[in-house]
């Protein structure tokens with residue numbers, strides 16, 4: 001494995017080429033990609049990339065490619081419809097009892113498949129301006145149905161521990177806000193940021209904090225990343241995972257199995273496996289829904305329920321998440337005589353080996 005040791009984050013295509021992370025012949029195209037979408041590869045992520053492997057699953061997530069210049073059918077700048085549900089800047093209120101609070105627009109690394117790729121990165125405001133922040137807090141305060149606030153962005157753990165602690169305290173002081181959930185990639189992209197001060201900032205009186213870790217390949221859960229997560233969990237903060245199903249990264253049963261086992265070993269409950277969103281220039285990284293369902297079937301045959309995420313699709317237009325299977329249950333085509341006498345529908349149910357069984361095992365008929 002031909003690894004790389006860096007002192008600083010790489011942000012320019014010329015740096016990627018100079019360090020052997022992208023071919024020189026691709027430079028002109030990569031400059032065009034970088035002019036549109038942010039690039040950042042932290043030293044921790046660069047150290048995971050095998051420069052001898054043209055299909056390296058870590059490189060595929062973070063090293064830009066010319067394919068990003070091609071917009072596929074249906075792709076757009078707001079693939080999950082945040083704008084339609086944003087009553088004030090920084091807030092997305094899609095479901096009654098929870099809001100997204102988009103505090104910052106920067107990340108430690110920039111994922112090539114990001115569903116908010118048109119909204120994050122240099123050139124955008126780094127954080128919500130102060131007046132907009134006050135309006136957003138005012139909106140949450142004025143809506144007693146909001147039980148959960150999900151801090152997202154960008155990556156909220158790019159804030160300083162001092163600023164994060166202030167925001168956490170302000171949210172927790174609102175009586176109806178009981179849960180503060182933080183979505184982050186920092187524990188894998190830059191685990192050194194998760195020090196004692198950051199962990200202290202995550203704990204707050206008056207609300208329960210949950211942390212959702214975004215990782216897509218088991219190799220991202222390095223020893224430092226695991227230590228960062230252990231520090232959060234040892235402080236009494238539960239963690240869940242979220243991953244994106246990505247072509248060439250984790251679209252095989254072995255890779256998904258290793259990822260889910262790694263989460264559970266780290267005391268992180270697998271939560272979501274997202275189907276790739278229709279973000280512009282990401283079709284080369286997207287699977288089909290049928291492939292995703294087949295992989296979820298394979299996963300159920302390999303690992304326990306602890307290791308099973310929900311495979312979900314964010315419905316374009318802002319209509320929220322839907323679990324997209326696979327389905328293990330289907331009604332039988334009972335004979336009409338049996339159907340007339342039956343008091344309960346009989347189903348076919350598929351076990352983890354793919355074998356079909358009937359439930360109830362015997363048709364229930366009127367006595």
Ligand code: SF4
Nearest residue numbers: 107110111114154185
């Ligand atoms: S960390 Fe999240 S918000 Fe940032 S680039 Fe990756 S997917 Fe997008």
